[in-house]
Amino acid sequence: xxxxxxxxxxxxxxxxxxxxxxxxxxxxxxxxxxxxxxxxxxxxxxxxxxxxxxxxxxxxxxxxxxxxxxxxxxxxxxxxxxxxxxxxxxxxxxxxxxxxxxxxxxxxxxxxxxxxxxxxxxxxxxxxxxxxxxxxxxxxxxxxxxxxxxxxxxxxxxxxxxxxxxxxxxxxxxxxxxxxxxxxxxxxxxxxxxxxxxxxxxxxxxxxxxxxxxxxxxxxxxxxxxxxxxxxxxxxxxxxxxxxxxxxxxxxxxxxxxxxxxxxxxxxxxxxxxxxxxxxxxxxxxxxxxxxxxxxxxxxxxxxxxxxxxxxxxxxxxxxxxxxxxxxxxxxxxxxxxxxxxxxxxxxxxxxxxxxxxxxxxxxxxxxxxxxxxxxxxxxxxxxxxxxxxxxxxxxxxxxxxxxxxxxxxxxxxxxxxxxx
Amino acid sequence: xxxxxxxxxxxxxxxxxxxxxxxxxxxxxxxxxxxxxxxxxxxxxxxxxxxxxxxxxxxxxxxxxxxxxxxxxxxxxxxxxxxxxxxxxxxxxxxxxxxxxxxxxxxxxxxxxxxxxxxxxxxxxxxxxxxxxxxxxxxxxxxxxxxxxxxxxxxxxxxxxxxxxxxxxxxxxxxxxxxxxxxxxxxxxxxxxxxxxxxxxxxxxxxxxxxxxxxxxxxxxxxxxxxxxxxxxxxxxxxxxxxxxxxxxxxxxxxxxxxxxxxxxxxxxxxxxxxxxxxxxxxxxxxxxxxxxxxxxxxxxxxxxxxxxxxxxxxxxxxxxxxxxxxxxxxxxxxxxxxxxxxxxxxxxxxxxxxxxxxxxxxxxxxxxxxxxxxxxxxxxxxxxxxxxxxxxxxxxxxxxxxxxxxxxxxxxxxxxxxxxxxxxxxxxxxxxxxxxxxxxxxxx
Numbered sequence: 001x002x003x004x005x006x007x008x009x010x011x012x013x014x015x016x017x018x019x020x021x022x023x024x025x026x027x028x029x030x031x032x033x034x035x036x037x038x039x040x041x042x043x044x045x046x047x048x049x050x051x052x053x054x055x056x057x058x059x060x061x062x063x064x065x066x067x068x069x070x071x072x073x074x075x076x077x078x079x080x081x082x083x084x085x086x087x088x089x090x091x092x093x094x095x096x097x098x099x100x101x102x103x104x105x106x107x108x109x110x111x112x113x114x115x116x117x118x119x120x121x122x123x124x125x126x127x128x129x130x131x132x133x134x135x136x137x138x139x140x141x142x143x144x145x146x147x148x149x150x151x152x153x154x155x156x157x158x159x160x161x162x163x164x165x166x167x168x169x170x171x172x173x174x175x176x177x178x179x180x181x182x183x184x185x186x187x188x189x190x191x192x193x194x195x196x197x198x199x200x201x202x203x204x205x206x207x208x209x210x211x212x213x214x215x216x217x218x219x220x221x222x223x224x225x226x227x228x229x230x231x232x233x234x235x236x237x238x239x240x241x242x243x244x245x246x247x248x249x250x251x252x253x254x255x256x257x258x259x260x261x262x263x264x265x266x267x268x269x270x271x272x273x274x275x276x277x278x279x280x281x282x283x284x285x286x287x288x289x290x291x292x293x294x295x296x297x298x299x300x301x302x303x304x305x306x307x308x309x310x311x312x313x314x315x316x317x318x319x320x321x322x323x324x325x326x327x328x329x330x331x332x333x334x335x336x337x338x339x340x341x342x343x344x345x346x347x348x349x350x351x352x353x354x355x356x357x358x359x360x361x362x363x364x365x366x367x368x369x370x371x372x373x374x375x376x377x378x379x380x381x382x383x384x385x386x387x388x389x390x391x392x393x394x395x396x397x398x399x400x401x402x403x404x405x406x407x408x409x410x411x412x413x414x415x416x417x418x419x420x421x
Numbered sequence: 422x423x424x425x426x427x428x429x430x431x432x433x434x435x436x437x438x439x440x441x442x443x444x445x446x447x448x449x450x451x452x453x454x455x456x457x458x459x460x461x462x463x464x465x466x467x468x469x470x471x472x473x474x475x476x477x478x479x480x481x482x483x484x485x486x487x488x489x490x491x492x493x494x495x496x497x498x499x500x501x502x503x504x505x506x507x508x509x510x511x512x513x514x515x516x517x518x519x520x521x522x523x524x525x526x527x528x529x530x531x532x533x534x535x536x537x538x539x540x541x542x543x544x545x546x547x548x549x550x551x552x553x554x555x556x557x558x559x560x561x562x563x564x565x566x567x568x569x570x571x572x573x574x575x576x577x578x579x580x581x582x583x584x585x586x587x588x589x590x591x592x593x594x595x596x597x598x599x600x601x602x603x604x605x606x607x608x609x610x611x612x613x614x615x616x617x618x619x620x621x622x623x624x625x626x627x628x629x630x631x632x633x634x635x636x637x638x639x640x641x642x643x644x645x646x647x648x649x650x651x652x653x654x655x656x657x658x659x660x661x662x663x664x665x666x667x668x669x670x671x672x673x674x675x676x677x678x679x680x681x682x683x684x685x686x687x688x689x690x691x692x693x694x695x696x697x698x699x700x701x702x703x704x705x706x707x708x709x710x711x712x713x714x715x716x717x718x719x720x721x722x723x724x725x726x727x728x729x730x731x732x733x734x735x736x737x738x739x740x741x742x743x744x745x746x747x748x749x750x751x752x753x754x755x756x757x758x759x760x761x762x763x764x765x766x767x768x769x770x771x772x773x774x775x776x777x778x779x780x781x782x783x784x785x786x787x788x789x790x791x792x793x794x795x796x797x798x799x800x801x802x803x804x805x806x807x808x809x810x811x812x813x814x815x816x817x818x819x820x821x822x823x824x825x826x827x828x829x830x831x832x833x834x835x836x837x838x839x840x841x842x843x844x845x846x847x848x849x850x851x852x853x854x855x856x857x858x859x860x861x862x863x864x865x866x
Contacts, residue, residue, distance in 0.1 A: 045742060048501075059533075060742065061739065061741075061746075061760070062757065063744065063745055063746045063756065063757060063758055063759070064744050064745045064765075064779050064781075065756045065757075065758055066745075066756055066781060066848065067756075067841070067843075067844045068751075068752060068753050068754055068755065068756075068828075068830050068843075069751060069753065069777065069830030069833050069843065070745060070752075070756065070778075071432050071433075071751040071778070071834060072834060072836075073430075073432070073784060073834055073835050073836075073837075075792075075835065075837045076837050076838075076839070077785060077837050079484060079790055079837070080788075080790070080837055082434065106529060108708070113828065117763045133785075141808060173786070173787065174786065174788060175785070175786030175787050175788045175789070175838070176786060181564065184831040190581035258488060263716075265616055302790075319792075344809075351792070352787045353788045353790040354788050354789045355789075356789070357774070357792060358789050358790075358791040358794050358804065359802070360795070361793070363791075365828050400800075402805075406802060406821065407794070407800045407802070408800060409672065409799060409800045409801060409822045409825055410659065410663075410669055410670075410672070410800050410801070410825070411659070411669040411670050411671040411672045411797065411825075412669075412672060413669075
């Protein structure tokens, strides 16, 4: 009950501090400047000298001033990034089991390269370091997840470097990058070292073959191929076989027969694809392990169901419709869901917060668009798999989608029934 | 399925004082009564320094239709008429009264034995004379709400017992302590506007309050007491209407009466009841004094005009790390620079936050998670509007509905990047509104 006082009308800057509290007041002098404002305006006309008897012992408090709300959720960017990274651990361990220690090493190299790149670039350009938010580590891990397991060690290093130093930081860092950095890294690798990126496949459990061990680093995919072990991915096999089956003219019957066998065989291995015991990229083969992680993300509300489910539904439907050898609606929807990187892409890339729409409707459109593009690349494009390009292309449309899908605002449409009632 | 609205969030409730019966504060030796405690025209002061006043004596004459008088809340001598610190942030015209220790009431403030049969006009007149203004925070003069224009009939009266702000329990206590009075007030409101249904909306973290009101309604069954899931900002007028009736109040300048609704806070109901039955003006209210910076959080009944410091003293005083003083809850409350400010009609609580709770986080870039979009109860795109406001692109912000923001703060609360979203939006909103006023002035000139 201290009066903003008339006792010292000329004390100027600190009119709210009466004499008797000087020692405390001094200590607090350096407090936020905002506090002065209302105080200053309080001075000129402040009327009532209030009996200051009770307050003598108690120092006058200075309170922090800010605009509401004064409470914040404990959620933070760092916690989101670390949680997402941890949900990838099952898929990492699965990759190690199927492709050996080598796969795990590549993942760690990719993650470390991304972190080091971010740290170094920010240091060189004297920017505030954001390594602590965990997004660089996540990007690096996702770059490695998209690599064939037989690539040399420098491939993830370059991929992660490109992802961070070219696709992320020049745009302003986390939050400002228009494209998913991990996918840009992969696209760069695919364009620059197409042989490594399309031929360095290893069969599942190659490390159990004679002459290799779980810890074997040096392995030559081409040598494995010479030894007669098919290292191609299911999508590759299916695509080649389908091409032959759909254009039977000019192909000898035995080739047609083999293609038919292959096509049937690869479709019969859907279970292997779901579990992950089949050739493919490091992190994308085991749909089940990825789904375990994704389930936790749903539980935490970190990802919106709209994007992954619409994307997968479109690919599954399209695969069923166009993916068969005997005309429309003879394809295998399950094969298209579990083959390749669809599950990883749909749940971890197409849900990247930064590069996808923020509106609910926009997220649905994004998923459908990414699904359609994936389908087109798988069916008629030059590559066997198209998830990453599909998502990158859709990333480019994100600002436009957000613009077109501004939600209806509260009170703007009054339903006829309500208006009457 | 309980009825609710779309959007919103669930901050920790911190209802520390829900179990503490309200304590009547001893008469303060001094009160500072702001002349205007509501939105609308200021009143004209009719007392002068040195005058003796009694409890309930009018201090002002209303300055127009959208205006309500202020009353002396203690008996004593007028010590000053002038500007004084106010919890709404600015200095305001204030009458300071030094008490004489007695509690003598102004003549004419007595029970009307026929109060049950007064007509709508008389209800409005008594409410106006009692100086009632919304007690939930917005503080719109109550008699104005009770007089809807004939082309906008009101069929539904909604009594707001949601109390969705963390810490605050003053409405909760009122519902437990005076359920009959709340219902009588609600019936008077319904009679004044000719409504055919009355709802009471209570969040389900207050089952005892729901029970108490349900019991008070009893056989009569004229009032529906509804349980709503705990969700902020359920107590916001538009959201409460939406939760209970499914209707959407049109965007500003749309008002609840546009969809045939009228919302009154439970505190206002009690005040209306007292105004009509006892002709008693609003001179005291329940205030929750709580927060990590308070030693013994509690609910008190304080006279209007009592300095915050007195209430805080009654609650055991400050903890050593008290860092932020708020009038209202932590989601929409206003931070205060000093505790000399007086309790006003809209003071539902005084919350003091400790250092840790009050610390401000560093703002990071938006990561586009969309959490603000999914919690916004008026379906805006907070992150985009905030960015446009920061860039001072006000026309674009206006296009996205910046003025429709209800400033509930849900977006800022959930933002993982700790962006001050609603603060930026508020800046955009006030700028757009100021520009509009300027435009209108230019046109009329």
